[in-house]
Amino acid sequence: MPALFHDCRRDFGRCGTGAFSRLKEVVSNPAMWGVFQYRFQRWVRVSFPRPIRWLLTPVTIPGQVLMQLLTHVQIPSAVRVGPGLYLPHTGPVVIGSGAVVGAHCTIAHNVTVGHAGGGTKSASHSPVVGDRVYIGPGAILIGGIAIGDDALIGAGAVVAKSIPARGVAVGNPARILSDGGSFDLIEYPGMESDPARASSLAASRSRRRIAIDCEAP
Numbered sequence: 090m091p092a093l094f095h096d097c098r099r100d101f102g103r104c105g106t107g108a109f110s111r112l113k114e115v116v117s118n119p120a121m122w123g124v125f126q127y128r129f130q131r132w133v134r135v136s137f138p139r140p141i142r143w144l145l146t147p148v149t150i151p152g153q154v155l156m157q158l159l160t161h162v163q164i165p166s167a168v169r170v171g172p173g174l175y176l177p178h179t180g181p182v183v184i185g186s187g188a189v190v191g192a193h194c195t196i197a198h199n200v201t202v203g204h205a206g207g208g209t210k211s212a213s214h215s216p217v218v219g220d221r222v223y224i225g226p227g228a229i230l231i232g233g234i235a236i237g238d239d240a241l242i243g244a245g246a247v248v249a250k251s252i253p254a255r256g257v258a259v260g261n262p263a264r265i266l267s268d269g270g271s272f273d274l275i276e277y278p279g280m281e282s283d284p285a286r287a288s289s290l291a292a293s294r295s296r297r298r299i300a301i302d303c304e305a306p
């Protein structure tokens with residue numbers, strides 16, 4: 090139960106800059122209802138042995154189906170999603186059961202994160218998305234690829250190959266446009282003091298300085 094509240098609190102924290110704005114966002118954005126429904130399903134999956142889960146099925150499965158119909162968000166309980174997930178808009182979001190999504194990610198509407206390879210849904214055939222990744226509207230991530238921390242996947246991008254940390258991927262098939270990352274699009278409480286983000290941001294700025302120095306006459 091503490092893990093459930095912890096993750097939900099971090100998700101809630103992504104919904105605005107104050108308690109009122111966050112509450113307003115959660116109430117008015119059905120996509121976030123889908124996030125909290127996933128958290129409950131995931132908690133049931135990891136907290137109870139299979140016989141208990143079977144006993145809870147008459148409650149959990151109808152609730153899951155109803156919430157999917159209302160929100161168009163499909164995140165099976167088998168998916169591992171870090172805290173601080175934010176879905177800013179209502180619209181279809183489908184994440185395959187073998188996928189992994191890191192902390193403080195933002196996933197826009199009409200996004201698919203799915204498996205590939207002979208119908209198997211194993212983790213080896215599903216995307217692994219790092220921390221603080223932004224996935225734009227209409228993007229598709231497919232197969233056993235890795236999306237590095239702080240990457241940005243542009244709108245409509247079709248990603249079938251791994252993207253390095255801080256990579257900005259656009260197009261179909263996706264190509265890496267820059268290494269500027271998602272820093273301007275991902276915000277969350279405590280981000281200024283997050284050592285992982287600070288280290289990644291410093292690496293990005295260092296690479297930019299090196300590139301500028303190399304281009305200077």
